[in-house]
Amino acid sequence: MGVVEWRFEADDLARLRFAFSPMWELVASLRVLRAPARHSVHLAWLRAVRPRLEAIDLSELFALAPTYGYMADFLTPPPDTPLPDFAAELARVRLTSPEKASEEAGWVETPDTRSIDRFRADPVGGVQRVADTLGAYWELALAEFWPRVYGLLEADLMWRSRRLATGGATALFADLHPLVRWERDRLITTGTWCHSGEPTGDGVVLVPSAFRWPDIATMTEPYQPMLVYPARGVGTLWEAGPPPAPGALAALIGKTRAQLLLSLCHPASTTALARRMSLTPGAVSQHLTVLSGNGLVARRRLGREVLYRRTATGDALVSSS
Numbered sequence: 001m002g003v004v005e006w007r008f009e010a011d012d013l014a015r016l017r018f019a020f021s022p023m024w025e026l027v028a029s030l031r032v033l034r035a036p037a038r039h040s041v042h043l044a045w046l047r048a049v050r051p052r053l054e055a056i057d058l059s060e061l062f063a064l065a066p067t068y069g070y071m072a073d074f075l076t077p078p079p080d081t082p083l084p085d086f087a088a089e090l091a092r093v094r095l096t097s098p099e100k101a102s103e104e105a106g107w108v109e110t111p112d113t114r115s116i117d118r119f120r121a122d123p124v125g126g127v128q129r130v131a132d133t134l135g136a137y138w139e140l141a142l143a144e145f146w147p148r149v150y151g152l153l154e155a156d157l158m159w160r161s162r163r164l165a166t167g168g169a170t171a172l173f174a175d176l177h178p179l180v181r182w183e184r185d186r187l188i189t190t191g192t193w194c195h196s197g198e199p200t201g202d203g204v205v206l207v208p209s210a211f212r213w214p215d216i217a218t219m220t221e222p223y224q225p226m227l228v229y230p231a232r233g234v235g236t237l238w239e240a241g242p243p244p245a246p247g248a249l250a251a252l253i254g255k256t257r258a259q260l261l262l263s264l265c266h267p268a269s270t271t272a273l274a275r276r277m278s279l280t281p282g283a284v285s286q287h288l289t290v291l292s293g294n295g296l297v298a299r300r301r302l303g304r305e306v307l308y309r310r311t312a313t314g315d316a317l318v319s320s321s
Helices: 010-014 021-033 038-057 059-064 087-092 098-107 113-119 123-141 143-172 247-253 255-262 270-277 279-291 313-318
Strands: 002-007 180-183 186-191 195-197 205-209 216-218 226-230 297-302 306-309
Touching: 002 021, 010 216, 021 038, 021 087, 021 123, 021 143, 021 205, 021 270, 038 123, 059 113, 059 123, 087 123, 098 113, 098 123, 113 123, 123 143, 143 180, 143 205, 186 216, 247 255, 247 313, 255 279, 255 313, 270 279, 270 306, 279 297, 306 313
Parallel strands: 002 195, 205 226
Antiparallel strands: 002 186, 180 186, 216 226, 297 306
């Protein structure tokens, strides 16, 4: 059993940040495909995508990201913005140096040594080939479902950010995962390998994940230090559609506005709500304006985004319906 330990100075804690990554979700989903019993929460997704995958050869990706143990880090570069898009992350994978890709491929333990040998024999072509496969796999397996996953990850990110703001690191890490703990000035995770040091670069990035559930993952130097943990509410991810609007509430304010109000159990942006509700951002914005004008939701700016949340009046209306 290994331990990864980061020692934090005051400025390291100030540089702690959150982000999420469509590329990380995509690569993590490769393990879900091959170990469905361990990831039973995603069975609905598996049933939907498996018939589509007969048209694509995933053997090289499976070799680089085996079911257990180390997977090549270049496949999942730490997100460099809070909300990266898949195209930008795929471009970063394509820019991986052949030397780094070959070295990391050599660290992978997999029974498919033929695929690893092929990749290392021509890492320049291998990186481009793997990037092409990732792009095709994204279109077949995750692009359609990304708005739903995005909404879950965004809700977790907002909840954790509030925990950090109100209770500091102790509150943030108290229930992040059983294998993660905060001790005075140290962030400690238990896993399969060892590392000890101070966070480098821009500090530690905390990345909620749907497809990594129920495990954690860490990445250290020479990459940006990163801790991946299961997002809250993964068990509800594949529930169909937005929450049903109670009849009385829908009759009072309309079905769509009732569903929006119910969806705001956690703060969310207009974009996330539009994806979750299968509406245009403009339509969501109009409904939010009405709800805000009647004191049922409030808005708050967080960086470049505006987040909406239910007010106490909105909570009372939902609970009474």
